[in-house]
Amino acid sequence: MQEKEIRTIKDLSREEFLTKGHGACPGCGVAVAVKNIARVLGKNTIIYVPASCLIVFTALYPSSAFKWPFLYTAFENTGAVISGIKAALERRGKQGVTVVGMAGDGGTFDIGLQALSGAAERNDDVLYVCLDNEAYMNTGIQRSGATPFGAWTTTSPVGKKIQGKREFKKDLDAIVAAHGVPYMATLSIAHPNDFVRKVQKAKITNGFRFLHVLCPCVPGWRSEASKTVAIARLAVETGMWTLYEIDHGVEKLTYKPRELVPVKEYLQLQGRFRHMGEDDIEKLQNWICEKWRNQFYEEVPVPPCKLEKVKKELILDEDPLHGP
């Protein structure tokens, strides 16, 4: 049976595959992302989750919040396990089952990178989702390869000599794209239609698919619970997070802020950047401009890089509801 193509959030199913009653913190970005990915993927799915917040709040034996078969083994082998599940399904002649692995940023950027690389290189027919909350939040906020420059974590503390993390975020998307995977995309929970369109595309593509979602974390980012979606939106508007997809080698920017908002506005909403001085913010801003230039071969309009206070309303996605 041909299922209806999902183009906007109106087409999402009313049936939930991540049930209520899970134990995530109030305002959890991971829960928003996973719940909506689940709504798109639908019934015929098997999920694998390595050690992360996601397993802790959804699947504590013997109960589970997923209505799917759920697997869990070790931290570092998401790519290998989902490849194995798919191989087993193929051996048994089962068609049309989506195998999805949902790892955190620690399990993808650092610990699980080799298994991810292996699965991408073999082009196994699986979907890999990286839920990026920019630190090891499950074990109490330790720095990972995904933590942005200047952010406070328990292993990159704020002291007299060093204030926050000194290294910039690893460009994992470029690493995955370099494998020549059929489909990869970056997602933001603040752009719903873009979100479901990309997940739908990932669902119907054959071969290795990679989705990278930015998930704000309330205790780790020291933000307000209600601001989760607003922060995710500002991440896109400031250029900290770029929304694009690579579909069989064709790179496409799916949403471009008309003008980059100074990164300061994004940093202000989060306690993990509270200590940052002007020179550190400028360094981060220059990094964003540099990234933009490298990624899209396009000069960024001058104002954000000079870090002047720009009074401008947020430019929102093409959704008419976001008009002024």
Next chain:
Amino acid sequence: MYEIRFHGRGGQGAVMAAQALAEAAVLEGYFAQAFPYFGAERRGAPVRAFARIDKEKIRVKSQVYEPDILVVLDESLLEIDPVGEGLKPSGKAVINTTKMPEEIDLGVEVECGTVDATGIALESIKAPIVNTAILGALARVFDVISLESILNAIMNRFGEKLGHQSGVMNAEAARIAYLRTKIGRCSARRQLAKTKVWLPAWYEIPPGNALPQHAIEGVLIGPGSMVQNYTGTWRTQTPHYTKDKCIRCLRCWFSCPEGCIERMEDDYERWDYRYCKGCGICAQVCPVNAIEMIRGVHEWQ
């Protein structure tokens, strides 16, 4: 030996309270230990912390199952957790509530001190972090540790971690709570139900560890079984929905981390307040302000 058990919610500071109490006991010349319950608990979820105080060296390392002193940092826990479980009849209890001790039903009749620690915390440290205020009340009920030692311990612990000013404010909260604590005896009307845990023997675990979807002794297991956790008790504010203003954009439905917003057939919404944790994202993303957050736990149709 005195055994103390703290019941609180993630983010209220139950662990810090246990540590500060242990430090106060050490200042008084006792031996003490303090440790949290190791579980996978998130902000807002019920948590436990334990402390032991003795004249001699403490060799017990287990959790506290039969406490002498029970400290409850959040009143709503009385309804969802059997907090009074194992409390000795000769024991004492300290509860954060606006009620009188006689109105409290713990399931065990003991000497009980009540204090509005949330109110005091909002007054003096401008945040609903009640651990220091409850320690002041504990000093009043539990006369082994003096208020001075508790204040010193709070100053040490908080001053070292969050700065001197924070230590002073937290100590002030404890001092106010000490004065405002009401002492009485709580009642024992409720039956303490044993919490059900399904712990399978080796031969009960299904092959391949794949759990079927069914109930064992009334407890659901397997896929989708987390619906039995009513997480709605976590919230401190409740979304109120005005249907007339709603333009059916489904933005709140998409952005709710709980999935407690139900999408009706005509795309209007309905809230399942049993699960709403009150994060306020729905009110934040609503483009027409059809949802507003109201303080306190409410239920609307």
